[in-house]
Amino acid sequence: MSTRPAAEVGMPLDAVDTPALLLDLDAFERNIARLAGAVADTGVRLRPHAKSHKCPVIALRQMASGAVGVCCQKVSEAEAMVYGGVPDVLVSNQIVGAPKIARLVALAKQARVAVCVDDAANVAALSEAASAFGVRLPVLIEVNVGAERCGVEPGEPALALAKQIAASPGLRFGGLQAYQGAAQHIRDYTKRKGAIDAAGEKTRRTVEMLGHHGLACDVVSGAGTGTYRFESASGIWNELQAGSYIFMDADYLQNLGPDGKPGGEFEQSLFVYATVMSRPTKDRAVLDAGLKALSVDSGMPRVAGMQDVEYIRASDEHGKLTLHDPGRVLSVGSKLRLIPGHCDPTVNLYDWYVCYRGNRVEALWPITARGAIL
Amino acid sequence: MSTRPAAEVGMPLDAVDTPALLLDLDAFERNIARLAGAVADTGVRLRPHAKSHKCPVIALRQMASGAVGVCCQKVSEAEAMVYGGVPDVLVSNQIVGAPKIARLVALAKQARVAVCVDDAANVAALSEAASAFGVRLPVLIEVNVGAERCGVEPGEPALALAKQIAASPGLRFGGLQAYQGAAQHIRDYTKRKGAIDAAGEKTRRTVEMLGHHGLACDVVSGAGTGTYRFESASGIWNELQAGSYIFMDADYLQNLGPDGKPGGEFEQSLFVYATVMSRPTKDRAVLDAGLKALSVDSGMPRVAGMQDVEYIRASDEHGKLTLHDPGRVLSVGSKLRLIPGHCDPTVNLYDWYVCYRGNRVEALWPITARGAIL
Numbered sequence: 101m102s103t104r105p106a107a108e109v110g111m112p113l114d115a116v117d118t119p120a121l122l123l124d125l126d127a128f129e130r131n132i133a134r135l136a137g138a139v140a141d142t143g144v145r146l147r148p149h150a151k152s153h154k155c156p157v158i159a160l161r162q163m164a165s166g167a168v169g170v171c172c173q174k175v176s177e178a179e180a181m182v183y184g185g186v187p188d189v190l191v192s193n194q195i196v197g198a199p200k201i202a203r204l205v206a207l208a209k210q211a212r213v214a215v216c217v218d219d220a221a222n223v224a225a226l227s228e229a230a231s232a233f234g235v236r237l238p239v240l241i242e243v244n245v246g247a248e249r250c251g252v253e254p255g256e257p258a259l260a261l262a263k264q265i266a267a268s269p270g271l272r273f274g275g276l277q278a279y280q281g282a283a284q285h286i287r288d289y290t291k292r293k294g295a296i297d298a299a300g301e302k303t304r305r306t307v308e309m310l311g312h313h314g315l316a317c318d319v320v321s322g323a324g325t326g327t328y329r330f331e332s333a334s335g336i337w338n339e340l341q342a343g344s345y346i347f348m349d350a351d352y353l354q355n356l357g358p359d360g361k362p363g364g365e366f367e368q369s370l371f372v373y374a375t376v377m378s379r380p381t382k383d384r385a386v387l388d389a390g391l392k393a394l395s396v397d398s399g400m401p402r403v404a405g406m407q408d409v410e411y412i413r414a415s416d417e418h419g420k421l422t423l424h425d426p427g428r429v430l431s432v433g434s435k436l437r438l439i440p441g442h443c444d445p446t447v448n449l450y451d452w453y454v455c456y457r458g459n460r461v462e463a464l465w466p467i468t469a470r471g472a473i474l
Numbered sequence: 475m476s477t478r479p480a481a482e483v484g485m486p487l488d489a490v491d492t493p494a495l496l497l498d499l500d501a502f503e504r505n506i507a508r509l510a511g512a513v514a515d516t517g518v519r520l521r522p523h524a525k526s527h528k529c530p531v532i533a534l535r536q537m538a539s540g541a542v543g544v545c546c547q548k549v550s551e552a553e554a555m556v557y558g559g560v561p562d563v564l565v566s567n568q569i570v571g572a573p574k575i576a577r578l579v580a581l582a583k584q585a586r587v588a589v590c591v592d593d594a595a596n597v598a599a600l601s602e603a604a605s606a607f608g609v610r611l612p613v614l615i616e617v618n619v620g621a622e623r624c625g626v627e628p629g630e631p632a633l634a635l636a637k638q639i640a641a642s643p644g645l646r647f648g649g650l651q652a653y654q655g656a657a658q659h660i661r662d663y664t665k666r667k668g669a670i671d672a673a674g675e676k677t678r679r680t681v682e683m684l685g686h687h688g689l690a691c692d693v694v695s696g697a698g699t700g701t702y703r704f705e706s707a708s709g710i711w712n713e714l715q716a717g718s719y720i721f722m723d724a725d726y727l728q729n730l731g732p733d734g735k736p737g738g739e740f741e742q743s744l745f746v747y748a749t750v751m752s753r754p755t756k757d758r759a760v761l762d763a764g765l766k767a768l769s770v771d772s773g774m775p776r777v778a779g780m781q782d783v784e785y786i787r788a789s790d791e792h793g794k795l796t797l798h799d800p801g802r803v804l805s806v807g808s809k810l811r812l813i814p815g816h817c818d819p820t821v822n823l824y825d826w827y828v829c830y831r832g833n834r835v836e837a838l839w840p841i842t843a844r845g846a847i848l
Contacts (some may be wrong), residue, residue: 103550103845117573119847151790173791176477193791194751196762196807199491218752219806249792250752250760281789377568378592378624386624388570391819392847396771397788414771415655416525416818417547417567417847418623432593433570444790445765448823451845471477471825473493473766473791 105452105464106373113459114435118375119393121450122437123347123465125457127369131346134365135328136165139340142332147171147190147321149343152444154469155453156184158346169212171321171341175203176472178213184468188212190321192277192341194222194242194250200474201225205233205270214238214319216277218252223264223271230270238274239265240319243306245299247281254302255309262315275319278303279341284326285351285398289358296330304336325366326355349443351398371404371437372446373454374419379432387411387419389438394419395445401438411438479826479838480747487833488809492749493767495824496811497721497839499831501743505720508739509702510539513714516706521545521564521695523717526818528843529827530558532720543586545695545715549577550846552587558842562586564695566651566715568596568616568624574848575599579607579644588612588693590651592626597638597645604644612648613639614693617680619673621655628676629683636689649693652677653715658700659725659772663732670704678710699740700729723817725772745778745811746820747828748793753806761785761793763812768793769819775812785812 106120116122139146148162150170159170159181169188172178178189188211195204195215207213208230217223217239230237241261244251252258258276265273283295299322307317321339323331325348331337344352347370354362374389394401396414403409408425419438423430430436440446451470455463480494490496513520522536524544533544533555543562546552552563562585569578569589581587582604591597591613604611615635618625626632632650639647657669673696681691695713697705699722705711718726721744728736748763768775770788777783782799793812797804804810814820825844829837 104848106848117571117848194806196749196751197491218754222806244754248758249754249789249794251754253754375570377570380592380618380623380625380627384622389847391769391771391816392822392845395765395769397765415623420623432568432596442765448766449845449847471766471823473763473823474478474480474491 103451105454107454107461107464109461109464111461113456113461116373116454116461118373118435119389120373120454121447121452122371122373123453123455124369124371125455125462127367128346131366131369132161132165135342135345138329139332140166144332144337145339147339147341149192149341150177150181150469152343152347152447154180154447154467154472155465156181156186156468157465159184159186174472174474175200175207176474177469178207179203180469180472182207182211186211190240191215192279192321194218196222201229205230205235205237208235208237209233214240214274216240216242217261217265218242218250220261220264223261223268227268227270235270236272237270239271240274240277240321241265242277243303245278245280245302246283246295247279249281254306258306259309259313262310263313266315273315275317275321276303276306278320278322278337279324280322280327281324284324285355287354287356289356289360292327292355293330296327300334300336307336325352344443347443349398350402350439350441353439368404368439370440370443372401372440374436374438376430376432376434379430382426383423385421385423385430387421388417390414390418391416393449394438394440395442395449397445398442401440404437404439406436477825479828481828481835481838483835483838485835487830487835490747490828490835492747492809493763494747494828495821495826496745496747497827497829498743498745499829499836501741502720505740505743506535506539509716509719512703513706514540518706518711519713521713521715522720523566523715524551524555524843526717526821527720528554528821528841528846529839530555530560530842531839533558533560548846548848549574549581550848551843552581553577554843554846556581556585556587560585564614565589566653566695568592570596572599575603579604579609579611582609582611583607588614588648590614590616591635591639592616592624594635594638597635597642601642601644609644610646611644613645614648614651614695615639616651617677619652619654619676620657620669621653623655628680632680633683633687636684637687640689647689649691649695650677650680652694652696652711653698654696654701655698658698659729661728661730663730663734666701666729667704670701674708674710681710699726718817721817723772724776724813724815727813742778742813744814744817746775746814748810748812750804750806750808753804756800757797759795759797759804761795762791764788764792765790767823768812768814769816769823771819772816775814778811778813780810
């Protein structure tokens with residue numbers, strides 16, 4: 101059920117079989133250093149989201165550069181991180197149902213594990229299970245700060261839940277989860293900042309209200325790759341959850357900076373390596389990488405380094421290219437790198453990162469939490 | 475790297491953890507019987523596409539109902555089928571690059587394996603590798619019959635390639651691959667039939683031209699779930715590759731029949747089981763099944779049995795529902811079944827089918843070729 105890696109360590113890049121998930125180690129390492137440097141003097145902790153990479157090797161690299169731990173969305177992801185050596189995990193999500201709650205509280209005996217809630221019955225279930233396992237589980241309240249997905253409303257609803265948590269024997273009130281996910285891909289810089297400013301006001305008001313009732317928010321967590329500079333400068337959030345910054349993707353690359361230009365401060369380090377498997381006409385080529393090799397939910401991939409070649413359609417096992425320059429040489433067997441439209445669900449299709457530096461494969465990292473949705 | 479199953483055999487359906495890939499065995503078995511019955515008297519062979527299910531258990535069920543073998547798209551899929559007991563596989567796709575070609579011809583020593591081509595250099599590479607392994611590989615020519623993806627044009631280009639194959643020591647000319655993929659999801663019945671009629675004319679003309687040159691097409695393969703009745707009645711095709719009929723999906727369910735009504739002759743048997751993890755407002759619920767639990771390339775999933783509940787947006791680990799009926803009871807912890815927008819790439823996200831009959835889990839079938847893209 102696990103797949104073979106598409107490469108061997110030491111081989112040149114162009115010998116890697118396809119489709120393969122490539123990681124450019126130089127760019128990846130610069131991205132890690134860049135975010136670590138950007139938050140170093142802000143007094144804000146970095147807790148990158150592991151749902152982007154699903155790989156304990158990468159989590160430990162992030163911690164070696166100053167991260168305090170990682171976020172996960174699923175218990176099975178958290179298990180993969182803890183058993184891969186990560187000592188501190190925030191499950192930045194609601195965990196519902198007896199089997200998952202049992203695994204969550206059991207995991208909290210093996211590492212520092214916290215979870216988020218937005219429902220009173222869920223709080224009761226967590227407390228009961230934690231007590232049964234003899235742990236005291238830190239619990240953050242997810243507040244809806246504009247994403248209109250999960251979370252209680254700011255203010256009173258959060259206060260009511262915080263009081264319940266504080267009174268629950270198996271739980272410890274840990275703070276707020278205030279992630280404005282809908283802001284991450286707002287293209288315009290000013291509008292993106294405005295969304296975080298609005299989220300910040302809702303968060304600040306809630307922190308203050310809880311404080312007036314003696315409920316201190318040790319952790320106020322949020323931010324993504326698209327907005328982390330706003331949260332880190334706000335004086336409101338004290339933990340950042342950015343994840344995609346290590347890889348980037350075609351969607352994030354379209355965000356505009358304060359100068360109105362796209363691209364941003366991080367480099368594309370993640371690629372899907374693909375081979376031309378058919379070249380039927382002058383303006384059409386077909387790749388061996390389709391829906392089972394990349395996720396198109398946020399748009400088609402881009403062809404790296406070839407602005408005249410456009411990936412126009414993905415079917416299950418094929419990617420159709422339009423060649424806009426009749427002089428472009430691209431024959432059957434040619435390999436090229438694609439920039440995925442959306443990195444997280446693309447990574448979830450692979451069991452291995454093929455890590456390369458320059459033209460040489462340097463490592464194969466297992467994507468231990470691939471498919472970890474339970 | 476393999477994931478735990480979400481269920482145990484014998485448990486009631488509502489005890490299955492989520493997200494899980496559910497297979498309704500009664501509906502699945504009826505679908506298999508229905509297609510087998512529909513082609514039984516046509517004189518046309520059935521070779522279902524295994525890219526839909528990626529599971530040798532299912533392939534063997536199809537063969538037990540009369541299928542002559544299966545199709546695959548990738549060598550690694552074919553390996554999973556052969557080593558899972560399937561004796562006859564057509565790789566209905568181009569296989570490019572020395573490592574994959576070596577694996578393909580080696581596999582042809584272990585089972586009946588054929589492949590498709592649309593390129594002269596690829597034919598030469600296949601012949602050389604087949605000769606080196608001492609096999610004679612049956613090769614079909616993929617003809618572009620309207621999908622505008624891979625394939626040579628009908629007529630002369632196919633003839634040139636057939637002559638080359640016939641003259642290649644490691645190869646045997648096997649016939650034509652004439653799949654009109656673009657026709658499968660044409661909603662209107664008459665237009666869909668028209669696309670297959672046009673593909674049929676191109677195919678017939680090519681078969682005749684090859685015949686005049688002494689090149690007999692033993693196999694003329696094509697058809698999908700959306701069009702197989704047209705191909706089987708045409709007198710042109712003699713093998714059908716339909717795959718999705720065993721499962722169906724929200725996309726196929728929108729095809730209209732000759733009576734102008736949607737739905738068609740096959741039943742939905744494949745579901746993603748999901749749990750309500752958050753219920754923040756009266757008209758909003760959030761499921762634990764997002765982009766990592768289902769593929770949205772062909773549209774959002776439908777909620778089975780709840781026409782008033784709409785799945786409006788998938789993010790990585792969340793599915794957002796809009797509840798149009800204020801009376802709908804759906805609380806945190808409630809479980810429901812989703813009809814995936816597109817079955818093939820959804821199956822590719824899971825390691826296990828949770829097979830149930832009525833309200834009881836009856837089997838866990840491994841999705842052996844999950845992630846098999848090499």
